[in-house]
Amino acid sequence: MLTERQVLILESIIRFYTETGHPVGSKTLMNELSLPFSSATIRNEMSRLEELGFIEKTHSSSGRIPSVKGYRFYVDYLISPEQLPAQEVAKIRSAFGPRYHELDEIVSQSANILSELTNYTAILLGPKMQENKLTGFRLVPLSEHQAMAILVTDQAHVENRTFTIPPGMKLADLETIVKIFNDQLIGLPLTEVFKKINVEIPQILARHLHTDSDLFVDVFGNIITHTIRERFYVGGKMNLLNFSEFQDIEKFKSIYSLMDEGNNLRTLISRKSDGIHVKIGQELNNDLFSDFSLITATYQVVGHGEGMIALLGPTSMPYSKMLGLVDTFRNELADKVSDYYRFLEE
Amino acid sequence: MLTERQVLILESIIRFYTETGHPVGSKTLMNELSLPFSSATIRNEMSRLEELGFIEKTHSSSGRIPSVKGYRFYVDYLISPEQLPAQEVAKIRSAFGPRYHELDEIVSQSANILSELTNYTAILLGPKMQENKLTGFRLVPLSEHQAMAILVTDQAHVENRTFTIPPGMKLADLETIVKIFNDQLIGLPLTEVFKKINVEIPQILARHLHTDSDLFVDVFGNIITHTIRERFYVGGKMNLLNFSEFQDIEKFKSIYSLMDEGNNLRTLISRKSDGIHVKIGQELNNDLFSDFSLITATYQVVGHGEGMIALLGPTSMPYSKMLGLVDTFRNELADKVSDYYRFLEE
DNA sequence: TGTTAGCACTCGATGTTGTTAAGTGCTAAA
DNA sequence: TTTAGCACTTAACAACATCGAGTGCTAACA
Numbered sequence: 028m029l030t031e032r033q034v035l036i037l038e039s040i041i042r043f044y045t046e047t048g049h050p051v052g053s054k055t056l057m058n059e060l061s062l063p064f065s066s067a068t069i070r071n072e073m074s075r076l077e078e079l080g081f082i083e084k085t086h087s088s089s090g091r092i093p094s095v096k097g098y099r100f101y102v103d104y105l106i107s108p109e110q111l112p113a114q115e116v117a118k119i120r121s122a123f124g125p126r127y128h129e130l131d132e133i134v135s136q137s138a139n140i141l142s143e144l145t146n147y148t149a150i151l152l153g154p155k156m157q158e159n160k161l162t163g164f165r166l167v168p169l170s171e172h173q174a175m176a177i178l179v180t181d182q183a184h185v186e187n188r189t190f191t192i193p194p195g196m197k198l199a200d201l202e203t204i205v206k207i208f209n210d211q212l213i214g215l216p217l218t219e220v221f222k223k224i225n226v227e228i229p230q231i232l233a234r235h236l237h238t239d240s241d242l243f244v245d246v247f248g249n250i251i252t253h254t255i256r257e258r259f260y261v262g263g264k265m266n267l268l269n270f271s272e273f274q275d276i277e278k279f280k281s282i283y284s285l286m287d288e289g290n291n292l293r294t295l296i297s298r299k300s301d302g303i304h305v306k307i308g309q310e311l312n313n314d315l316f317s318d319f320s321l322i323t324a325t326y327q328v329v330g331h332g333e334g335m336i337a338l339l340g341p342t343s344m345p346y347s348k349m350l351g352l353v354d355t356f357r358n359e360l361a362d363k364v365s366d367y368y369r370f371l372e373e
Numbered sequence: 374m375l376t377e378r379q380v381l382i383l384e385s386i387i388r389f390y391t392e393t394g395h396p397v398g399s400k401t402l403m404n405e406l407s408l409p410f411s412s413a414t415i416r417n418e419m420s421r422l423e424e425l426g427f428i429e430k431t432h433s434s435s436g437r438i439p440s441v442k443g444y445r446f447y448v449d450y451l452i453s454p455e456q457l458p459a460q461e462v463a464k465i466r467s468a469f470g471p472r473y474h475e476l477d478e479i480v481s482q483s484a485n486i487l488s489e490l491t492n493y494t495a496i497l498l499g500p501k502m503q504e505n506k507l508t509g510f511r512l513v514p515l516s517e518h519q520a521m522a523i524l525v526t527d528q529a530h531v532e533n534r535t536f537t538i539p540p541g542m543k544l545a546d547l548e549t550i551v552k553i554f555n556d557q558l559i560g561l562p563l564t565e566v567f568k569k570i571n572v573e574i575p576q577i578l579a580r581h582l583h584t585d586s587d588l589f590v591d592v593f594g595n596i597i598t599h600t601i602r603e604r605f606y607v608g609g610k611m612n613l614l615n616f617s618e619f620q621d622i623e624k625f626k627s628i629y630s631l632m633d634e635g636n637n638l639r640t641l642i643s644r645k646s647d648g649i650h651v652k653i654g655q656e657l658n659n660d661l662f663s664d665f666s667l668i669t670a671t672y673q674v675v676g677h678g679e680g681m682i683a684l685l686g687p688t689s690m691p692y693s694k695m696l697g698l699v700d701t702f703r704n705e706l707a708d709k710v711s712d713y714y715r716f717l718e719e
Numbered sequence: 720t721g722t723t724a725g726c727a728c729t730c731g732a733t734g735t736t737g738t739t740a741a742g743t744g745c746t747a748a749a
Numbered sequence: 750t751t752t753a754g755c756a757c758t759t760a761a762c763a764a765c766a767t768c769g770a771g772t773g774c775t776a777a778c779a
Contacts, residue, residue: 067725086771088773185519371519413752
């Protein structure tokens with residue numbers, strides 16, 4: 028195990044490196060942080076810390092930087108989330124609007140707020156939809172040739188799609204279709220709805236209708252797919268340029284397009300257990316992100332499932348501060364989402 | 374006026390510079406492009422061309438590059454749009470989907486197609502909405518506390534917004550409100566609707582309703598604003614990194630956020646006359662874009678107004694080819710949009 | 720036995736210098 | 750009017766020296 032002095036030195040190295048970004052050597056450590064040992068002693072200890080894998084050199088005569096193992100130890104045993112100053116908390120609260128009409132607005136704005144607060148990249152996920160239950164389909168005729176299909180779930184999620192009505196289809200037909208959809212599907216979880224819509228529904232429709240009804244299966248199937256698919260909201264993509272080693276423009280582009288497409292983000296963020304987790308560098312299992320760390324946290328909305336927050340920054344981030352911030356933020360966000368639902372149920 | 378030989382030399386300089394990106398000198402010009410004059414003669418002519426402002430040096434002993442005036446002359450008098458190979462045209466056609474349900478889908482996908490085709494950044498604008506006439510508001514109750522407001526225009530544009538119904542408001546009230554909106558507003562151009570909604574409507578509502586109706590004025594006002602606002606679709610933002618002098622990361626960020634916000638793009642693109650226009654470097658009147666050129670073109674959709682295409686690339690782009698491409702593209706896009714409307718009116 | 724001073728060594732960063740290639744303008748001859 | 754020739758300029762590049770911050774190791778010290 029590490030001696031107390033070794034821990035102190037490791038901590039100092041991480042502190043210094045996080046602040047300056049430069050590898051740090053024995054003399055600097057002694058002078059700048061006025062550790063009460065000689066540089067030679069520190070050198071010996073550093074040598075030991077390197078053997079143990081907590082720090083490493085960038086080249087044979089350079090100062091040391093923390094290794095993943097070093098950060099890991101630091102995060103797991105040496106720090107605790109820093110309390111956010113009241114003033115910062117107020118800033119978060121006032122960044123949210125007073126009132127939202129859709130859940131997605133809250134989540135997507137959260138991504139922006141969090142990224143601005145940290146200057147890193149924020150990735151947000153709303154409470155998951157898969158288990159929402161269908162409360163109804165609506166089909167609203169808009170003009171002679173247009174109609175809107177609307178899906179509503181028991182979690183107040185609304186999804187809609189405008190489409191063109193095939194010539195020859197009558198209003199009565201539309202009503203029949205909606206009735207069939209609703210009779211068969213209301214109350215089922217969306218995953219079930221999705222299955223049924225692709226298997227049973229087409230058969231039932233064929234029995235009751237003479238016109239071609241593929242279009243409707245398509246449209247409604249489409250809405251369901253859209254609803255079920257996890258939507259990642261990414262804020263501060265451009266912040267990547269601040270902390271990524273921006274020399275490598277190609278790497279930046281790869282990361283950017285990963286963020287932009289959104290669905291591939293699952294590879295990065297696994298929806299596992301509760302609480303706050305930190306993944307450092309290679310722990311992310313993705314070469315692109317070997318210089319990044321990711322803080323992930325869930326937020327609980329009682330009665331409405333849980334969502335996810337993630338913060339992507341450089342491995343050399345101020346973990347203590349960021350952990351505190353994410354923790355506070357998830358509570359604020361949970362409150363905001365609760366408010367939203369409460370207002371709906373009032 | 375320029376002599377024929379001077380024109381030939383200017384043209385050669387532009388060709389060479391566009392291909393290689395390097396300033397070009399007299400000897401290179403003579404060798405590489407085998408002009409039938411000696412380097413000394415070319416030197417003299419270049420000197421003259423520089424005096425006249427068509428070309429310039431990057432430093433005292435460097436080769437020459439075309440100036441804005443040089444490009445201007447080249448674009449205006451020396452080239453004509455290049456015919457796009459049939460194979461490329463086919464590529465454009467197949468890049469579009471077979472069938473669209475919303476106009477915005479066509480336009481936004483166009484932005485992607487065009488940017489991929491050129492490796493530049495494409496900016497698209499759909500036919501303008503301001504003169505669309507309102508054909509109806511709908512208010513669809515979704516659950517006890519939610520409703521959707523829908524706007525439909527005579528150009529088949531649909532815009533919608535979900536909102537929460539204030540507690541205590543009854544279904545009958547909603548119906549009254551929608552009736553008033555429709556009685557007052559149907560058939561008016563959206564700009565008119567916008568004005569009335571902010572002035573007369575609140576008064577009328579107050580006369581007929583006891584509950585607070587600000588929310589509805591808000592919601593519908595909001596939808597109108599959204600509909601009227603020009604939406605710029607930008608494709609290939611990341612391509613900026615290919616041709617912008619990517620040394621300057623801050624500049625890139627500025628441009629990116631300009632593109633991202635969208636509404637500021639009006640400063641760059643003026644919706645003026647028909648046809649295809651080229652703006653080169655400083656002609657864009659924006660320091661950020663001094664190394665860029667912008668090709669703008671309108672596309673006509675008979676009976677449904679006109680839209681806009683713009684292509685942003687480096688000043689040293691192959692104008693002839695790009696002009697041809699933009700010209701072809703705008704025809705294809707116009708066709709696609711016409712198809713969309715035709716299907717609706719069938 | 721743990722701590723420290725001293726020293727030779729390493730390596731990236733930075734600066735200096737020289738060389739080369741591609742260009743220019745100018746002059747004088749064809 | 751055109752061209753050959755020449756002196757001059759500049760960016761780009763490579764080779765080289767210098768410097769600063771670091772290391773490991775050894776020997777002396779408390």
